Amino acid sequence: MASIKVHLEKCTGCTLCVKACPFGAIHMSEKKAVIDMALCTLCGSCVAACRFSAIEMEKAGGAKKDLSAYKDVWVFCEQKKGVVQSISYELLGEGRKLADKLGVKLAAVLLGEGLDAVAESLGERGADKVYYVGHPSLKAYQDEPYSEVLSRLVEEYKPEVLLCGATTIGRSLISRVAIKADAGLTADCTALDIDAKERLLLQTRPAFGGNIMATITAPNHRPQMATVRHKVMREAPVEKGRKTEVIKKDYPAEAYASRTKLLEMVEELGATVNLSEADIIVAGGRGMGGKEGFALLEDLAKVLGGAVGASRSAVDADWISYAHQVGQTGKTVVPKIYFACGISGQIQHLIGMQSSKIIVAVNKDPEAPIFKVATYGIVGDVNEVVPAITREFKRVLNK
Amino acid sequence: MDYFLNEQQVMVRDLARRIAREKIAPVAAQYDESEEFAWPIMKVLAESDLFGIYIPEQYGGLGGGILDMCVVTEELSRACGAIALGYASSALGALPILLTGSEEQKKKYLPEIAGGRKLAAFCLTEAGAGSDATAIQTTARKEGDKYILNGTKQWITNAGEAEIYTVIAMTDRKKGVRGASAFIVEKGTKGMEFGKKEKKMGIRASATREVIFTDCEVPAANLLSREGMGFIAALKTLDTSRPGVAAQAVGMAQGAFDHALEYARTRVQFGQPVTGFQAVQHMIADMGTQIEAARALTYAVARMVDSGAKSISRESAMSKLFASDMAMKVTTDAVQLMGGYGYMRDYPVEKFMRDAKITQIYEGTNQIQRNVIAANLIKESLQKD
Amino acid sequence: MNIIVCIKQVPNTTDVKIDPATNTLVRDGVESVINPFDAYAIEEAVRLKEKVGGKVTAVTMGPPQAEKALRDAIALGCDEGVLVSDRKFAGSDTWATSYTLSAAIEKIGDYGVIVCGKQASDGDTAQVGPGISAHLDIPQVTYVRKIREINEKTAVVERMTEEGFDVVETPLPCLFTVVKEINTPRMPSIKGMMRAKSAKISKWTAADIDADPAALGLDGSPTRVVKIFTPEPRKGGEMISGSAGDVAKELAELLKGEVV
Known part of the structure; x- marks a missing residue:
């Protein structure tokens, strides 16, 4: 059975492993790392974090297989x-x-x-x-x-x-x-x-x-x-x-046999929301105030050739369908530009969009956490700022 | 503060808190705006068994007491006092049956209320009979095995939405307070109608209407206790339920305070969070202390009710008086603490302030509560002499 | 019909904070909860039971404290819980996890439907559900957003796709992974919570599920973590201020190169 151990002679007591452990399973005792095996899941985080090769994880037996036949x-x-x-x-x-x-x-x-x-x-x-x-x-x-x-x-x-x-x-x-x-x-x-x-x-x-x-x-x-x-x-x-x-x-x-049967493939109107494909996403949250607010976002998305996204609270309020939801219980997206309009920036939402290349945030609350990740932040009323952005891009793009 | 709630009360509190946070808070402003009755939330409360917590197990409840009911009302009110009122008013309508009903009546009606399949409502107030409840004009005339009800009840919470109504009507005008009786009237009974929905300052998601009886025939089996016991039933009900109003007030104050404190921690003025200013700190200290004091009184009175104590009018009135005055003050201060933001409907605090006002008025105005308290105190003092 | 729902206990992300000094996760005081996606799986399993009868067994692999997730599942309407827990499972990747769960499911036996959440919020792999059906060699339908019809032998379901949905008919037993759209999970009930408190949870070790020791835990996991690092935190950029018209102009200028 696999096991993990600390080589005490190599451990310098630097505590890097303590910080790295996602399960809080390591503590220091007399300046040496001690792993609580009841909490350890053998995830390997500490092995990877240790700069002194002081933690070693051993897998049971299993001779190294000959893998040379595999190529390409x-x-x-x-x-x-x-x-x-x-x-x-x-x-x-x-x-x-x-x-x-x-x-x-x-x-x-x-x-x-x-x-x-x-x-x-x-x-x-x-x-x-x-x-x-x-x-x-x-x-x-x-x-x-x-x-x-x-x-x-x-x-x-x-x-x-x-x-x-x-x-x-x-x-x-x-x-x-x-x-x-x-x-x-x-x-x-x-x-x-x-x-x-x-x-x-x-x-x-x-x-x-x-x-x-x-x-x-x-x-x-x-x-x-x-x-x-x-x-x-x-x-x-x-x-x-x-x-x-x-x-x-x-x-x-027999290689082509299927126990399940595909009866029908349905393309849904408005399911042009292939969010994961979109280069530009214009997303809205609770701050959009309602369906009328999302109409403003659609206008901007149309001008930019982008898709409309939404935070969970906007979806829960039934302003827009679940297919548009970005975040932990929705989709993870990586567009070139992500407009976060009236989205406060809860961690569950950030998880789904924080790898976007550029994030533009519009929010009336200057303390909203979304500004901490935004490339460009605008403090203002979405009902004024979003239409102004739409008008400006319409002009610039001659649309 | 630790109130040493029992295991079931802790379970109930945590569940109610979760429902308030996850289901009620996100829709509270929306229901306030639309003034609709929050049926989807009532369904959640029903599925969670919360309607039955204070009802004995033999009638489909969980066998808890008024303290359990108060804990739930408080937690729900932290998110929305109006939606919580739909819950608490059903308890108010059920109490006359629970306190004075026959075994048969309890078996017939309480399980439906405990399961949340039917809401209840309590009909006492009339246009000419507010604080002076003895002035009610609604009559019930016995004819064979029926009573014929005539009259109009005003500002009835849950009216139109509830299925089961407990109604106070005069069976014998000549006897004054001893001529009132209590009846169970089911929605759909011929001769029973509802007036238009009232437009209110606060608690706008709660349904408030007139209930109009025109030669409404109610089976004699629906008489609670016996003729002449109507006022006793009403007073017992209100004495028992007032800690519930107090709990609603505590919940709303806590809800407003939570928002205001959160805001104050993050609002930066003159280069620092406003919680750094002593003027703000003292407001926070006062608000927190007042809420805790009201909660302590409310829970203590609820426990007294649950102990089966006979004379609870004074304490019950004190809890309602103190908690509702506190709620008005704390919610007003919460708005003040947030300044202009507090006054805006974008934030939930102004709604708490609007909602809180009613707790000083209904189930006996605070002036009436003071009368009751003073009368009791003076009477007790006389008895000691 | 016997229905099995596979769940996982995960840290509640609403509690997760980042230590700004070390830029690492602060897990102190982080509560463990049922994976949010599994809530939909539990609800769907309970609804299936309410529709076609039978019982729902919740299964989880995890440390002893994962028992709480099973009790929570029972409070939500599941009938029984099975905790598969053994030091030998430590270090499992998705291969070993799906193997272990499939062995436990074989031991439960006689099931019509297995329901899983589409993925777990801590790992986000979406690999364990399909892995289980592969180990059991039963059909699967992933990303199910609606169960249209179901009887003892077959089911017709809608599978969410990027463009809309597919309608798929499957014989039973079958494994479904479900998406959020499928239902709105109910709140637990007080009676359910009381039942959950006293419900018996079966606890199975590696020996109990008759699993191949070499296929368990770290030893049975093809993948290894070799390095852990903290990515550069995303920094807030510049704030644009002025009238709505002015900020729109400035923004259009800044994004000129990105928008075509």
Whole structure:
């Protein structure tokens, strides 16, 4: 069984580990760290924090596996109605860098029906190879055939790294594949890098509510799997005419079987609120005062080509639907510009938007916490300031 | 301060506090503005079993007492005194049944009230009978196995929303106070109508209407106790329920104080939070102390009621008088503490001040309370001689 | 029908504060609560029970104090609680967690529906729900926003997508992960809380769930944390003041390069 221990001779009593422990499991006794095993969850935070290698975590046995058969970086390319989603291009952009650092090829995986031309086109986004499986039951996403086919591909071709979008499809699919492949999976990475010597994927993600970053590896398992959110990585540029090798695979019928049946796919009006895709989000909170206030935000969003977001209190007050909610119980977004109008900035909301590139806050309360994270802060009445901004951009953009 | 509440009371308090914070506070301003009755909140309170806490277990309640009811009323009032009133008024309507009803009547009506499936209301006041409750004009005439009610009750809280009404009417005018009787009247009884909703200064989310009886036939089985016991039932009810009004006042004062203190901690003037100024500190100290004193008196009286003490008029009146005067003062000071912001409807404090005023008026004006208290004190003093 | 709801105890983020001096989380006095997303799972499980009959068993993996989360779940209408707790589970990542929970669910047995919240607020991975269904080899529907129809054998549900929703039919047993839109969780009731106080919570160790020791805890977790660091805190920038017209002009100038 795994265990953790403090090497007393190396411990300097610096208390870095005490501060790092998210579970309050470490205290100092006679200037040495003591771990309370009743509270410790073996999360490894203290091991990573210690500058003197004084804390060691041991895993039980398990000889190091031979992982040399695994190579190449794969990107699962999500398609809807035959259109590859932009998140996949972002992953191909990142995957290219990782493949180059590992000195291996970048491969795209595409599942669908009748998408031969689309498969070819992925070469223009940097894929050296494309694994394509075409079958009617793969036309639209279904958990079982998708996870079965992807698992079979992984088993047969053994990628070293497999990346997937942290979308509703991606998260549902890849979690199942990781279990079948007995692989390590890290969700919502914000940065990826390679330890070339150990051939490890260094996966960095927010932990413990987003206030701490953790770098995670999967040393003894392959493929190394990670999901990445929208807008975190830069899209792979288009290289017109770049060729790729398309490997078309087919599997026996049972690989495509699905116990669930997709009866209907419904696109909802106003569900143009794909918040995670939007470059600009104009969001409102309780301070907007009501549905009329949100009409002002829609005007601004329209002029800027952005989407409308909302805080939980605005959604709870029924001023706008849940699909628009940003924050802990809503969506996490990373747009280029986030307008927070009449949003005070509770931690639950900040968790969902504080990685935005630029935050513009408009609030009448100069003490509102939102100003602590805002790139540009405006103290004023949203009912005056927001329409003024709309008018100004209309003028500037000649709309 | 620790009031040594029992385990169930702590549980009830924490749950009521959570409901107030999560369900009531976010909608309090909205209901104040729209003057609608907050049915969705009543449903939450019902599902949480809070309507039944002071009702004995054999009638579907949780077997707690008036202190339990006060604790809930106070916590709900911290978020909105008007919504809390919908809850407390149901208790007021239920008390005559609980205190003077027959076993049959209790079995029939209390479980519905305890489960929150039906709200209750208490009908005493009339246009010409406010502080002078003996002047009521509503009559009940016995005809066979029925009573025929005629008259108009005024400013009845929960009217129109409640299903069960306890009504005081004169069965024998000649006997004066000994000629009044109490009845249970169910909504929907022929001859019972509701007047228009009153437009009020505060507690605007509570429903206040006239209840009009025109040859309204009520089964004789719905007479509470016996003929002539109506005023006794009303006085017993009010003596028992006044700590509830006190608790409502304490809750509203606490709610306003919480907001004002939070504001004062973060409001910076002359380069420092205004809590740094002694003038503000002294206001905070006074407000906090007054609230605690009122709460201590309220809980002590509620405990006295629960102990089964016979003579509670004086103490019950004292709790209501002291807590409601305190609430008016503290909520006014809370507005003052916040300055211009306190006066704006964007902040909840002005609403607490508007809502607090009624506690000095209803269930006996504070002038009447003083009369009762003085009369009791003088009587007790005479007895000692 | 027997319904299982998987829950997790997490720190209440409303309490979480950042120490401005060290820029680390202050966890002192932070209360542990049921993961906010799991509240919707519990409510949906209880509503299913109210609709089709049966009982709801709440399951959690965690330290002994996670028992409180189970009692809270019972106060909200669940019938029984199972606490899966053992030092051997320490260090579990989502792989080992979903394995452990699936082993506990196998021991409970005879279930029609498993309901999970879409993700936990402390880890935010959304991996454990699908992981459980993969280990159990049962169908799953994630991001469920409505259960349209359900009987002993099948269910028709709506799965939330980025564009709208899918309508999916599934045979039972099946695992659902649910989103906030699916319901409004009720408040606990006093009677429920009293029942919860005396309810028996089953406590199972690694040995009780007949799990493969090598697949548990840190040993069974493919991933390792190798570094923890605090990101540069986001700093407040400049304040723009003036009339509404003036601030709008200045802002438009500042954002010129970002807006096309």
